[in-house]
Amino acid sequence: MTDNINNSENTNEISSEIANASKDLQAISEASKMALDVVNAIKNEIKKVIIGQENMLDKLLLGIICDGHVLLEGVPGLAKTLTVKSLASTIDASYKRIQFTPDLLPADIVGTEIYDIKNSVFLPKQGPIFSNIILADEINRSPAKVQSALLEAMGEHQVTIGDKTYRLPDVFLVLATQNPIEQEGTYPLPEAQVDRFMLKVIVKYPTKSEEKTIIKNMSSSKPASLKPITTIETIEKLRKLANQIHIEERLIDYIVNIIDATRNPKDYKLQSEYIEYGASPRAGIYLTKAAKANAMMQGRGFVMPEDIRAVAYEVLRHRISVSYEAQAENINSDMIIESLLANINVP
Known part of the structure; x- marks a missing residue:
C-alpha cells in the first residue's frame, strides 16, 4: 500500500466496497476488512x-x-x-x-x-x-x-x-x-x-x-x-459501515445490564455505596456504537463481547459519579467498571 492511500487504485476500491456494503453479513465483513486497511494506513502514518x-x-x-x-x-x-x-x-x-x-x-x-x-x-x-x-x-x-x-x-x-x-x-x-x-x-x-x-x-x-x-x-x-492518507468522504463511508455492523440481541441485553448496574448495583450484587449516580441513557447508545466500530476496526462485520469490554472504560468512566465513601477509600470509576464487567455475564 502506498504512503498516500487516496491516490492509489486500492483506495478507490476500498471506498467503493465500503459504500456498497449491504446489510448482508458477508458483504459487511468483506467491507470491514477493507476498512481495516484504511485504519492501519492512518495508524502507520501517525507512528512515524x-x-x-x-x-x-x-x-x-x-x-x-x-x-x-x-x-x-x-x-x-x-x-x-x-x-x-x-x-x-x-x-x-x-x-x-x-x-x-x-x-x-x-x-x-x-x-x-x-x-x-x-x-x-x-x-x-x-x-x-x-x-x-x-x-x-x-x-x-x-x-x-x-x-x-x-x-x-x-x-x-x-x-x-x-x-x-x-x-x-x-x-x-x-x-x-x-x-x-x-x-x-x-x-x-x-x-x-x-x-x-x-x-x-x-x-x-x-x-x-x-x-x-x-x-x-x-x-x-x-x-x-505526515501526508494525508484519507478524505472526509471516506470517513463518512466508514461511519455508515460501522452503523451496519451486526450486533446480536443478547449483546444488546448485555449492554443494557452493564448500564443498569451503574444505577442499580444492588440488583447485581455489587456495592452501591460507592456510586453517587450512574450512567445516562447516552452511555448505552455510545457503548453500542463504540462496540460496532471496534468490531469494524478488527476487520469483523459483527460484534463480540470482547468489543464491548474493550470500549467500556472509555465510554463509562466519566459517566459514573463516585461517592464520598469511594473517594475516602481511593476507589475510582475504573475500579467500579472493572467490578461490573467481572460480575455481569453475557446473557
Whole structure:
C-alpha cells in the first residue's frame, strides 16, 4: 500500500466496497476488512512521529468513526496534542487548534459580529469552531463560561452568533485534552459538557522501551512530515459501515445490564455505596456504537463481547459519579467498571 492511500487504485476500491456494503453479513465483513486497511494506513502514518500510545490512537480513530467527541486526560508531555495534530494531518480536512487559557472568551471560539461602518450592518466573523476537526487544547484551563461555549456546538452541531444560528460542517469532531484536575490552575468541566464526550481516554506514561525509542528518535533525526492518507468522504463511508455492523440481541441485553448496574448495583450484587449516580441513557447508545466500530476496526462485520469490554472504560468512566465513601477509600470509576464487567455475564 502506498504512503498516500487516496491516490492509489486500492483506495478507490476500498471506498467503493465500503459504500456498497449491504446489510448482508458477508458483504459487511468483506467491507470491514477493507476498512481495516484504511485504519492501519492512518495508524502507520501517525507512528512515524508517535511512539507507543496505542490505546490513545485507537480510541481517537474510534471516536472519528463513531462521530463522537473524545476527551484525553493526562499529565503534560505525553504527546496528547501531537497525536491529535498528527491524526488531523492524515485526514484531508479542515483543522483548528484552540488553546484554552484563563482569559479566553466564548467569542474567541464561536466567533462574533463586527460592525460594517460602510453598510451600517453587523457582519458575522466565524470562529475556529467552524472546522472539521477541533483540538481543544487544555480545555480545563478556562473557566466554565468558556467551556460551555462548546456545548451547543458539540450537542446540536450548530452555534449562535448574535441572533443567528449557523450550521457546522457535517463532519465535526472535538478532540479535547485536559490535565488531571489535581493540577494547579485547572477548572472542573461541567457535568453536562463531560457527558457530551463519547469517550474519555486516560493517557499513560510510555514504557521504558518506548521511552528509549523516543529519546533516540528525537535526538538523531528531524520529525517526519505526515501526508494525508484519507478524505472526509471516506470517513463518512466508514461511519455508515460501522452503523451496519451486526450486533446480536443478547449483546444488546448485555449492554443494557452493564448500564443498569451503574444505577442499580444492588440488583447485581455489587456495592452501591460507592456510586453517587450512574450512567445516562447516552452511555448505552455510545457503548453500542463504540462496540460496532471496534468490531469494524478488527476487520469483523459483527460484534463480540470482547468489543464491548474493550470500549467500556472509555465510554463509562466519566459517566459514573463516585461517592464520598469511594473517594475516602481511593476507589475510582475504573475500579467500579472493572467490578461490573467481572460480575455481569453475557446473557
